[in-house]
Amino acid sequence: MTPRTQDPAATEASTVVSALLATLPGRVRTAAAVLEPYRRDRSGRVSGGPPLAVVEALSVADVQEACRIASAHGVPIVTRGAGTGLAGGGIAGPDEIVLSTRAMDRVLRVSPQNRLAVVEPGILNAELNDRLAEHGLWWAPDPASREISTVGGNIATNAGGLLCAKYGVTRESVLSLKVVLADGRLIQVGHDTVKGVTGLDLCALMIGSEGTLGVIVECTLRLRPLVSGPIATIGAFFPSVERAAAAAGDVVAAGWTPAVMELMDRRTLECVGRYTGQDLLARGDALLLVQVDGAGALTEADAVHDLVVAAGGAAELTTDAAESSRWMDLRRQAFPAIESLGTLLVEDVAVPLDRMSDMFAHVRRLEGRYGVIIPTACHAGDGNLHPTFAFQGEEVPAEVWQAAGEVFEHALALGGTLSGEHGIGLLKRRWLGDELGEDQLDLQRQIKAVFDPAGLLNPGKVFPDDDRSGEHALS
C-alpha cells in the first residue's frame, strides 16, 4: 500500500520523531540549527549530516521512554553529555537520535560520612567540585576539560587527567551507576560501599564503554577529603626531552608520587613561547613540571628537586601560590598555543614510564619522515603522551593518518596502549584489534551484543567493522 517512491527509512525516521514528540513533549528538538552542533565534538570529526532529533532528557523516566521508542523503531541512540570528547564518541549522524543527559544536572545527595555523592550525569565536573568543596570534599577525576565536561561523560570515557598517578583514573572514583539499557529497562550496577564482590563487576565494565552498553542516568561517586597542607611546585628545564623523561623516571623509581608531573617537548615550548611572548627555548629544550601535595609535601619537594637537578635539570622550587600558578600556566596554555598552528589531531598513547624517552624519540623521527609537526606534551607520572598533529583545513591529510598510525604501532610495540584517556570513539577503531587481538575483540563484541542485541547504542563507535559500520558518521 506504500507508494513505491516513498523511502522506508524516511518513513521510519518521521515515525520515530513523531512518537518522541508525542511522548516527551517539550524535550525533543528537531530544528536544523539545534541539530547541527551534534554532528561534531572536539575531535575535529564531523558526521555526514544532522541527526533526526535531540531528546533533552530531564529524568530517568525520559531516558527510559526515549530508549523504548528508539528500540521499537530500530533507530540508533547516541548518548551525549557536553560534547567535549576528543575521539568522536559523541558524534551523531543521519538516521540517529541524540539522547542528551546534559540537562540532568542535579546533585541528589552529598554524604560526608559515607564520602559519596549521588549525582545526575549531566553536571559539569567543575560545577560538582565547587559544590563538594563546601563539604570539604572532592571528586578526583581531573581531565583538562573539567570546566566544560560532564561527570557522565567522564565516566563514559573513564577520563584521566593530570592527577591519575596519585589519585587514580575515573574508575577508582565511581561506586555505582544506574544505567538504562537499550530497551528502556533500568539496572543498578556496583556497590555504594568501598568493597563489594557480588558477581561480575558490571560497574567497571560500564565505565569507559563510550555509550555502547547503556545510558548512565545516575552516578554514585566516591569522594576524597580535600587535600590539605602545603603545595610545592618544581619547574625544571632540560637540554633534551629524553633527559627530562629520565628525570621523571628517577622521581618514580625513588618512591615519590607527585600529584602532577607534566613534560613538554621542544615543539610544545616553541608554541607556548610564541603564544605567551616568552623565549622558553633559551631556557631549554624540554620542561618538566612537578607538583607535590599533602602532609609530606615539603620533604617530597626537596627530594624531587634534588633528583631533578642530579638528572641535569635547571630547577626551581616554589611554595608560593602565584609563582606555582605561573609555572602551571605554561602547561595549561600548551593546547591553545598548539591550536594556533591549525586544525589538530590530538593523540593519546600511554607507555610504561621507562619507555617515555623512546616514544618521544620516535615522534621526532616521524616528524622528519612525514614532514609534519608533532608537538608532544606528556603526563609523565603515568606515561601518557599527547602527540598532536597540526594541519590546515578540516580533512586529516593522509600523511598525518600514516604518522598517527606509526605512533600507535610504536606505542603498542613498547608495551603501551592506543589511548590513555580519550577513548576509541571513531578515531582509533581501525587500530583497536591490533591492541586487543582478535580473540579479545571478539569477546568484547559479544559482550556489546549482550547489552545491546539490536546494535542501537552508539553504533559504529569503538568497534571496527561493526554490523552498522557507522562510516556514514564520518565526513
Place this chain on the structure above:
Amino acid sequence: MTPRTQDPAATEASTVVSALLATLPGRVRTAAAVLEPYRRDRSGRVSGGPPLAVVEALSVADVQEACRIASAHGVPIVTRGAGTGLAGGGIAGPDEIVLSTRAMDRVLRVSPQNRLAVVEPGILNAELNDRLAEHGLWWAPDPASREISTVGGNIATNAGGLLCAKYGVTRESVLSLKVVLADGRLIQVGHDTVKGVTGLDLCALMIGSEGTLGVIVECTLRLRPLVSGPIATIGAFFPSVERAAAAAGDVVAAGWTPAVMELMDRRTLECVGRYTGQDLLARGDALLLVQVDGAGALTEADAVHDLVVAAGGAAELTTDAAESSRWMDLRRQAFPAIESLGTLLVEDVAVPLDRMSDMFAHVRRLEGRYGVIIPTACHAGDGNLHPTFAFQGEEVPAEVWQAAGEVFEHALALGGTLSGEHGIGLLKRRWLGDELGEDQLDLQRQIKAVFDPAGLLNPGKVFPDDDRSGEHALS
C-alpha cells in the same frame, strides 16, 4: 556397541583422565589422598565426593592443554590456588577436574621505575611482598589470609582486607592479566600503564569473577612504594558498639583516612578475652582500633584520638611498635578465638558507614530471635562487617541459615551488599538475585556464557540455578 551396564559418565571420566595423563605427564594426580583436600576450602563446605583428577600446572602451556582437553570432553574445570576461600568458590566435586595454578609461583619481573611486577598466579601474597620489600615496593592487597593465599586467588575474588579504605581493593592494584579461556585460547586484558581506555574493561571484569570466566595465568600488578614515616595506633574501648561505630564515622566525616580502622563487638571481645586470658569486657563493650601511617601520621593520630575521646571512648595512643602490635593482636586473635566456639559460618556484608550501628544492632536482635551467637568484627573504615555464626557439627543448622539470610536482607535494605570481600562462591548464590535484580543477573549470566559457552568453568558457583546447578558439590 557399548555394553548396557557401562555408565557413559564414567567412560568420559576415564577418557579425560587418560588424555590428561598422556598429555601432561607428571602433572596429573589421581590418588584418593591427594584429591580429598580439594573437596574443601575454608568455607566449611564439603563437596559430594572427590574430583576426577588434579592438574598441577607448571606453565601457561599446561593450563592451555588442560583446558583444551577438558573442553573437548565436556568436563568441568575448577581453578584452584591455595584453597583458602571462605565462600566455597574453589571446591571441586565428582566429574570435575581441578586445575591448580599453585605451583606457578614465579616472580617474572619487578620494575621499580614502572612500579609494577609480573608474577605467576600461584605465588603467596606474603611471599610476593617479602620479595618486593627488597625493592622498597609493596602490593597493597592485604587480606587476613595473606600468609596462605595466592595472588591469583586474591585477584579471582577481588580480595579486600584491613587497608582498603586507604589503599583500595585488589582491583585497584592490578594492571593487566593473561587469561586462558575455557577452550585453551590465551588472551591478555588490561594495560601495563596506569591509564588505558581501549574498549571494554575486561581486566576489571575478570577480577572477582571467581573462576567462572577464565583461568588467570599471569598477573601484572600495580605496586606502591613502601609507606615510610611513623605509624601510630589508637585503641579505644567504648560502652557500646553503636557508640564505637559512631566514633569511626566521626573520623571519616572529619576527613581523616586511617590505614586501619577495626571494630569488635562485645561477643568478639568476650571470645578474645577468654582466648588470651584477659578481662576485656571490664574495659568496655566494644573496641575500636585505628592505625594511621604516612607523612602526616602524628597529626592525624592526635586528631583521631581527640575525636574518639569526644565520642565517648577510653582511648590510648601509641607510636611504640611493640605496644601497637599488642593492640593489633587483639584483632588478629579474633578469628582463632571465635573458632574455639565451634564450626563457623563467616558472613561478610558491607554497608554504608553511617549504617554500621544499625547493622550491629540488627545482628544483636537476631541473636535473641534465633538463639544463636554471632560475634561480629568490622572493617570500620569501609563498613565491612563479619557476623560470624558458631555452631556444633559440620552441617549448618537451619536456624543459622535463616539468621544469615536475615543478615543479608538487612544489609541490602541498608543500601549495602551481600559480600564485601569473600565473594559468592557456593555460600551466597541463593541471595545473589536479591541484590542484583533479575535484569542484571540475566546480563551477568549471558556474559558468563560469552566467555564459557559450554558452562565448564567452575559450574554451580556464583550463579544461582545454573544449567549445572552444582548442588552435587554441597555436602
